[in-house]
Amino acid sequence: MWDNCFESVEKSERNVGSGSILAHCMGLGKSLQVVTIAHTVLTNRLSLVDRVLVVCPVSTIFNWINEFKLWLPTSSVVKVYEMINVEDRIVITCSLVDPGPELVFCDEGHTLKNEKSASNILTRRRITLTGTPIQNNLLEYHAVVQFVKPLLLGTAAHFTDFFAKPINNGQSADSTEYDVRIMKQRSHVLYKMLEGIVQRFDSSFLAPFLPPKYEYVLYLKLSDLQRKLYEQYLSERSNFDCNHNRPGLLLISMSWNGSAHIPRLFLISTKAGGVGINLVAANRVILFDTSWNPSQDVPSIFCVYRLGQTKPCFVYRFIAQGTIEEKIYDRQVTKQSLSCRVIDEHKIKRHFSGGGLE
Structure with a gap:
């Protein structure tokens, strides 16, 4: 973070700096690192x-306020201000960001889905925090990189032609040998281009320090009545616009630390349960709804499975x-495979044909 944003004390006096992406898996302590560097540069x-x-x-x-209170000494000269209004949101205007802060941290940075997200913040020293840099496609990854290092990967059109299309073309089980070879080459080139600004640690770094984690995918057969109701629903909704955000459901089973040790259930939407929330009191996660976006399901698991x-x-x-x-789950597996190839440079099997996901 220091190397990308400041480089050195001497250069920080004359350069506006740039940014980096802290792409650590959920639960590896990104917030502690933010508190550390914030305290260092402020003092x-x-x-x-x-x-x-x-x-x-x-x-x-x-959570953020508690993290600063937890790690900063009580005598610290660093003051933490909570900026939130009665409507639970804050609008950042040019009057705030110009001249504005000298350093900006963007938590859950994968939500920067378009280049316009950066236009209202003039600060060039930007650090994006995300455990899932790629959500649905490579263009969203381009937007995150564009936020911290403008034009490093070129325009969106150039990135699509040189990286996104060739990589996607080589992902399918029925891709030609040529497409697969080009996909591997372009994935490696993209990885090396971003190696200096993206620091990546995946969940394998957690495994030695945590109890085991077991994941099960359960395919449930519909009863005759459920099948009939499902088909009726589809026929009635055939003209309904399905391109909307449906709240998924995450059910978490936990035992509270009280004297009675009574098992309890905690219901939370998948989206809310996947944004940096710490729920280590629980040890069982049941995902009732599959999201088109794997980055909503995966963090929901790591709010429980963490340090x-x-x-x-x-x-x-x-x-x-x-x-x-x-079909949604098949798409999710494909998107996660894309992320593993590009972000972690893993060798992933090609499970689905191009037409099989349509």
């Missing part, structure tokens, strides 16, 4: 930093056979 006058802004989802504001967890964790994903949920 060292040579860094010329007087203000640091943390932009985060509403549901994680109190501080002391019990074995069990994850159950329910999928109704013969329904759209099967």
Whole structure:
């Protein structure tokens, strides 16, 4: 973070700096690293930093405040301000960002889905935090990189022609040998181009320090009545616009630390449960709804399976056979494979044909 944003004390005096992406898996302590560097630059006058802004989802504001209170000494000269109004949102205008903070942290940075997201923040020293840099496609990854290093990957059109299309063409089980070879080459080139600004640690770094985690995908056969109701629903909704955000459901089973040790259930939407929330009191996660976006499901698991967890964790994903949920899950696997190839440079099997996902 220091190397990308400041380089050195001498250069920080004359350069506006740039940014980096902290792409650590959920639960590896990204917030602690933010507190550390924020405290370092704010207490060292040579860094010329007087203000640091943390932009985060509403549901994680109190988490961030607690993290700063936890790690900063009580005598610290660093002051933490909670910027939130009665409507649970804050609008950042040019009056705030010009001259604005000298350093900006963007939590859940994968939500920067278009290049216009960066236009309202003039600060060039930007650090994006995300455990899932790629959500649905490579263009969203381009937007995240564009936020911290403008034009490093060229325009969106250039990126699409040189990286996105060739990589996508070589992902399918029925891709030609030529397409597969080009896909591997372009994936490697993209990885090396971003190696200096993207610091990546995946979930394998957690495994030695945590109890085991078991994941199960359960395909459930519909009863005759359920099948009839499902088909009736489809016929009635054939003209309905399905391009909307449906709240998924995440059910978490936990045992509270009270004297009675009574098992309890915690219901939360998948989207809300996947944005940096710490729920290590639970050790069982049941995903009732499959999301088109894997980055909404995966963080929901890691809000339970993270440092501080002391019990074995069990994850159950329910999928109704013969329904759209099967297709959604297949798409999710494909998107996760794309992320593993580009972000982690893993060798992933090509499971689905191009037409099989249509």
